[in-house]
Amino acid sequence: MASTPSTPTSRLRRDDAVRAVAALLRWLQKHQTPAPEPIYLIVALKRAPVRRFQHQLRLPHSPFPSISLVSDRLPADLPDDVELLPSSALRSLPAATRRSLVLVDRRLRIPGGNGKKAGAKRGVTVPVDLSNPAWAESAREAARCVELRVEGGTCRAVRVGHGALAPEEAVENVVAAVEAAAACVPRKWRNVRALHVKSPESVALPLYSAPGTNSDHDVDGSSEVRKREFAAATEEQGRVKKRKKSGLGCN
Known part of the structure; x- marks a missing residue:
């Protein structure tokens, strides 16, 4: 057939x-x-x-295996499918995290500029406003x-x-x-x-x-x-x- x-x-x-x-x-x-x-x-x-x-x-x-949030503050409601990482992680993300979607608290500065090497170290990063109650759902939508x-x-x-x-x-x-x-x-x-x-x-x-x-x-x-x-x-x-x-x- x-x-x-x-x-x-x-x-x-x-x-x-x-x-x-x-x-x-x-x-x-x-x-x-x-x-x-x-x-x-x-x-x-x-x-x-x-x-x-x-x-x-x-x-x-989502084409990403996981979602990570880089922040020094714990959101009021952290979803089970989002891993919390400290701001220090921005300097050297683990290889597994670099293959995922990395959310960054907008109050943090992403180091390293926009160079090719810096981009490779950060992976795919998206700024997120944790004061927005719908930030988690917005992040899931961004991941798709x-x-x-x-x-x-x-x-x-x-x-x-x-x-x-x-x-x-x-x-x-x-x-x-x-x-x-x-x-x-x-x-x-x-x-x-x-x-x-x-x-x-x-x-x-x-x-x-x-x-x-x-x-x-x-x-x-x-x-x-x-x-x-x-x-x-x-x-x-x-x-x-x-x-x-x-x-x-x-x-």
């Missing part, structure tokens, strides 16, 4: 997403690390957009949002999960990210050349390739050009961006 697209307007077949995610999760199980590895959706376009754009994609499940940002080139990476996600949750995130990304890029699906899922050390597993592109053959994780594109894409995705005070959650 032929597989069907995830939605009437989608060109991604859910069966393809299920197979690719299952294969990637099996690989991650055989190559376990102290903290769950991130899972990326790689979006390859046929043509680079004329203008830079960024778009937030809302996922059904990822940004597709295109400034040049045709290949971009979006974090859509982690190795500890249940297979069905990972598939749901991948499908949601694909459909949202295809809906927001210029010319939509007509401009999508290929889609893959990948962890930092795995090969790129194909989800979709446009007819006539042969992307499933020339993008298998062994191409040095594709490796460089992925490295550049993930580096851009990992940069810590300044957010406005009301920046929690999707716009």
